[in-house]
Amino acid sequence: MNKIYNPERSQWKAVLKRPTQSVSDVEDIVNAVFSEIKAGGDSVVSNYTKKFDGVVLQEALVSSKEIEESIKLISNDLKSAIQQAKNNIEKFHKAQKTEKITVETADGVLCWQEKRPIQKVGLYIPGGTAPLFSTILMLAIPANIAGCKEIILCTPPNKEGKVHPAILYAANLCGVTKIFKVGGIQAIASMTFGTETIPPVYKIFGPGNQFVTVAKQIATKYGVAIDMPAGPSELLVMADDTANAAFVASDLLSQAEHGVDSQVILVSTSKNFIDAVEAEVAEQIKDLPRKEIAEKAIANSKLIYVDSQQTAVDLINEYGPEHYILCVKNEEFFLRQTYNAGSVFIGNYTPESAGDYASGTNHTLPTNGYAKQYSGVNLDSFMKSMTFQKISKKGIQEIGRTIELMAEAEGLQAHKNAVTLRLDSLK
Amino acid sequence: MNKIYNPERSQWKAVLKRPTQSVSDVEDIVNAVFSEIKAGGDSVVSNYTKKFDGVVLQEALVSSKEIEESIKLISNDLKSAIQQAKNNIEKFHKAQKTEKITVETADGVLCWQEKRPIQKVGLYIPGGTAPLFSTILMLAIPANIAGCKEIILCTPPNKEGKVHPAILYAANLCGVTKIFKVGGIQAIASMTFGTETIPPVYKIFGPGNQFVTVAKQIATKYGVAIDMPAGPSELLVMADDTANAAFVASDLLSQAEHGVDSQVILVSTSKNFIDAVEAEVAEQIKDLPRKEIAEKAIANSKLIYVDSQQTAVDLINEYGPEHYILCVKNEEFFLRQTYNAGSVFIGNYTPESAGDYASGTNHTLPTNGYAKQYSGVNLDSFMKSMTFQKISKKGIQEIGRTIELMAEAEGLQAHKNAVTLRLDSLK
Numbered sequence: 001m002n003k004i005y006n007p008e009r010s011q012w013k014a015v016l017k018r019p020t021q022s023v024s025d026v027e028d029i030v031n032a033v034f035s036e037i038k039a040g041g042d043s044v045v046s047n048y049t050k051k052f053d054g055v056v057l058q059e060a061l062v063s064s065k066e067i068e069e070s071i072k073l074i075s076n077d078l079k080s081a082i083q084q085a086k087n088n089i090e091k092f093h094k095a096q097k098t099e100k101i102t103v104e105t106a107d108g109v110l111c112w113q114e115k116r117p118i119q120k121v122g123l124y125i126p127g128g129t130a131p132l133f134s135t136i137l138m139l140a141i142p143a144n145i146a147g148c149k150e151i152i153l154c155t156p157p158n159k160e161g162k163v164h165p166a167i168l169y170a171a172n173l174c175g176v177t178k179i180f181k182v183g184g185i186q187a188i189a190s191m192t193f194g195t196e197t198i199p200p201v202y203k204i205f206g207p208g209n210q211f212v213t214v215a216k217q218i219a220t221k222y223g224v225a226i227d228m229p230a231g232p233s234e235l236l237v238m239a240d241d242t243a244n245a246a247f248v249a250s251d252l253l254s255q256a257e258h259g260v261d262s263q264v265i266l267v268s269t270s271k272n273f274i275d276a277v278e279a280e281v282a283e284q285i286k287d288l289p290r291k292e293i294a295e296k297a298i299a300n301s302k303l304i305y306v307d308s309q310q311t312a313v314d315l316i317n318e319y320g321p322e323h324y325i326l327c328v329k330n331e332e333f334f335l336r337q338t339y340n341a342g343s344v345f346i347g348n349y350t351p352e353s354a355g356d357y358a359s360g361t362n363h364t365l366p367t368n369g370y371a372k373q374y375s376g377v378n379l380d381s382f383m384k385s386m387t388f389q390k391i392s393k394k395g396i397q398e399i400g401r402t403i404e405l406m407a408e409a410e411g412l413q414a415h416k417n418a419v420t421l422r423l424d425s426l427k
Numbered sequence: 428m429n430k431i432y433n434p435e436r437s438q439w440k441a442v443l444k445r446p447t448q449s450v451s452d453v454e455d456i457v458n459a460v461f462s463e464i465k466a467g468g469d470s471v472v473s474n475y476t477k478k479f480d481g482v483v484l485q486e487a488l489v490s491s492k493e494i495e496e497s498i499k500l501i502s503n504d505l506k507s508a509i510q511q512a513k514n515n516i517e518k519f520h521k522a523q524k525t526e527k528i529t530v531e532t533a534d535g536v537l538c539w540q541e542k543r544p545i546q547k548v549g550l551y552i553p554g555g556t557a558p559l560f561s562t563i564l565m566l567a568i569p570a571n572i573a574g575c576k577e578i579i580l581c582t583p584p585n586k587e588g589k590v591h592p593a594i595l596y597a598a599n600l601c602g603v604t605k606i607f608k609v610g611g612i613q614a615i616a617s618m619t620f621g622t623e624t625i626p627p628v629y630k631i632f633g634p635g636n637q638f639v640t641v642a643k644q645i646a647t648k649y650g651v652a653i654d655m656p657a658g659p660s661e662l663l664v665m666a667d668d669t670a671n672a673a674f675v676a677s678d679l680l681s682q683a684e685h686g687v688d689s690q691v692i693l694v695s696t697s698k699n700f701i702d703a704v705e706a707e708v709a710e711q712i713k714d715l716p717r718k719e720i721a722e723k724a725i726a727n728s729k730l731i732y733v734d735s736q737q738t739a740v741d742l743i744n745e746y747g748p749e750h751y752i753l754c755v756k757n758e759e760f761f762l763r764q765t766y767n768a769g770s771v772f773i774g775n776y777t778p779e780s781a782g783d784y785a786s787g788t789n790h791t792l793p794t795n796g797y798a799k800q801y802s803g804v805n806l807d808s809f810m811k812s813m814t815f816q817k818i819s820k821k822g823i824q825e826i827g828r829t830i831e832l833m834a835e836a837e838g839l840q841a842h843k844n845a846v847t848l849r850l851d852s853l854k
Contacts, residue, residue: 084533084826085833088533092530092532095530096528096540101523103519105515105518105787106787109781109786111519111788113523118800119766119767119799130838132837133836133837166836202799223795223796224800225800225801250848254845258839284844288840290838339543339544343816344813345816346815346817349818349819350818351846351849352842353830353834353839353842353843353846354818354826354830357833357834359532359538360533360536360538360816361540361816362814366811371813372545372546373545373629373651375811375813376812376813376814380807380812384798384799384801384802386768386771386798387769387770387771387789387803387805388762388770388773389771389773389786390774391774392774393776395776396777396778399511399515402508403780406505406560407780409505409560410559410560411716411717412557412681413684414677414711414717414721415684415779417677417681417715418674418678418680418780419780422775422778
C-alpha cells in the first residue's frame, strides 16, 4: 500500500490518477464483429458462440424448461436472501417515481412534463464461475417498475451450453421477458441491430469485460443508448479515529477482490488510523480465496493522510469515487460538501457490500470520475421525460408577441408567421 | 412534397428513413484538432480562430465592457420579450426540482437519493447572422436553477472579433459566468481539456454544425458528458379534419426553414386535409426570406395518409419525432399511446415556435429517433442523482445474513467478510 502524506494540490491529479485503458486495438475487433452481425444475424452469432464459448447451441433462447429447472437448483436460503434484497430494491426504486409536473406558465399556456418508459431495454450479464445475479436485480427491478415493455437479457453459455441457475432464477423472478445465451461483443451487437432471434433494443445496461465495454460504446454510434461508460470498480474510504480499522480493512479488501485493476483509496486525518488499517489488511488478506487478485489491487492502493477536513473533502470531490465510505465524527460537514460521488456509505455499520446486494440502493454506479457528471442507475434510467403543451386562444395572445419578436431577431420568419397567422385569425 | 397513402408496415422503415450522415471524414479532422489543443492550448485555439473566423483576438474572454455595450444595443421590445420568455422557462424548470427521497427499506437501513448540481458546465452557441440567443435561455436558465457553479459559454466571433449583442445580453441575463469568443471544434476541445484561459467542464451542451456535433461525440471519449447526440431538426404533425390547414402549413414551414436537411412529416386520416395543406404550403412559402432552404426541405417532406388512428399512432411511435404537433379531435387517444416523442404541441393554437421560444418548455430535444431513449434537456440534465445509506447495528443484523448468502453465491468472500466482521462484533 502506498502511503502519501499531505500531497500538494498541484500533485493531486497525479496521486489520484486512474490507470488508463487503451481501447484502440479492441475497437478494431469490435467494429469487425458489429459489421458481420449487422449483415449476417443469427448464423454469425452462432459462429462466435462456438468460437468464444466453445459450444454449438440448438437455440440461443433459454426455454421455460431451463427456467423451471433453475428454480429447483437454488437453495431455499438463497431464495429467501434474493427475495429480501428484491423487496428492498423495489421499495427504494418505487419511491423514485415522479408525478406529472404541470405548470400554467402564462395565462392559457399549459405546459407539463411526464416520464414514459423506454419501450425496449437489453441487459448484459457476464458469465464465468461467479454469476453476477445481483446485477440482474439492480437492472430488471427498476426496468419493471418503469414499465419497460420488453426487457431482454443476454449472458454467455458455459461449455455445456448452460447458464448458471442463479442467473436464470433471478431473471425470471425479476420479470425479464426473454433470456438469450449469447455473450461478449456478439451480444451487444445483436441487441443493437437485432437478429432473426434477438430483438433490437433502445438502451443497453450492464457490466462486462473490456470487449463488452468497448462494444457498448460502439453501439451508441448506431443510435442505441447505454447506461453509462464503464471503468474498473473503485472505493474511497474517508475515516478518522472514530472508525474501526478492522471494518475499514474489510471494506478495502472487498473492493480489492473485484479485480487487479480495482481502485482502493483510504483518506484519513489520522496517521495512526492509517497504520492500523494497513496492519489489518495484511492480516485479513491471508485467508481470502481471491487473495492473488486482492494482493495486486492492494499493492496499487493509496493511503492518503491530510491534515484538514476541508482538504480531505476537496480531494474527494476531485477524485469523484464510485463508492464512498464515510466513517468520521463530523459526518454532516462531509455530506454537505460532497458533490462528486456515486453512492455514499455512512458510519461503521454500513459496508459497501450492503449496497452491492441488499440495502435497496443501486449498485450500477459511475466509475472513472464520472460521478462528476453521471448519475448511477436509478428509476429514471429506464424512462425518458417528455414535455407537452396546450395553448388556448387566450394563451397565444398572451405570449404571441414575444415569440414574434424573438423569432424575428433570430432571422426565422416562418417561425414568426406560424404565430402571426394564428393571432390574425383571432382579431 | 411526397404523398404516401397507407404504407404497409413492412415499408415504414423505408418511408420514415432519415438521411444518414457520414461522419468518418469529419472525425479525422476533429481528432487532429483535439490532439493539437490538448498539447498546445491557447495558442493553438488562437490559430484556429484566425483560420476559421478570420480574426486575431487580443483576448478570447468577453470583457464586462463588451457586455455593457450589448445591453445598450438591444431594443426595449426585445428585452421585454426575452424577459417574458425567461420568466416562463424559469417557472417550468423550477417546478422540475425534486426533493430528497428517503426510504427505510428495512429496520435500521436508511437509504436516500439526492440530486446535486454538476459543478462545471459548458454551453456552445453557434455564430452566424442569426444569433441563437434563445438557446442560451434554454441552457443557462436550468443550469442556474440546478446550482451549477461554473457556467461557461463559447461562441465564435465575427470578422471584427465581436459577438452578436443578443448573445451577450442573454448570456449575461441568464447567469453565464464567463463567455469566450471561440467557435467550432476548437471550442469543444478547449472545454474538454481546458486551456490557460478556458476552464475544462464536466458536461457540454448546445447545438452546432456537423463539426461541432462530431466534436461533442469525440469529447465523450475524454470523459466529458454531452447533452445528447444531435441530428437535423424535425417535425411531425398529426392532424385530422378538425385542424386548420393554414396553421399546419405554417408549422411545417417553420421547421423547413431551419435547414435543407430538416425533416417535415404530416400524418393524417384525411386525404382532403393533406391536399389542403399542400396547397397552403405552396402559397405561404412564396414570401419567406429563407425560401430556398425551405423549398429543399419541403421537397423531401412526406404527407402520409393512413386510414386508422391506431395505425397513425403506431407509425408515429416508430418514427419518434423531435417535435410532434397534434391537432385531432381524439387528443386523448393519441396522448395516451405516444411513447416516443421529444415535445408534444397540442391543438390549433400551439405552434412549435411557442416551445422554441417562450412557452417555458425546453427546445433542446432528441432528434434522429432518439426520443425512443433520451429525454430532452430538463433540470435534471444539469444534475446527477447520488444515493446515500446509513445502516444501524440493528440494520446490519436485519440484512447481514442476506448479504453474506448472496456474496458467497457470487464467489466474493471479502464482500461477505465485511459483513461477518460487523455481525460478529455485535454478538
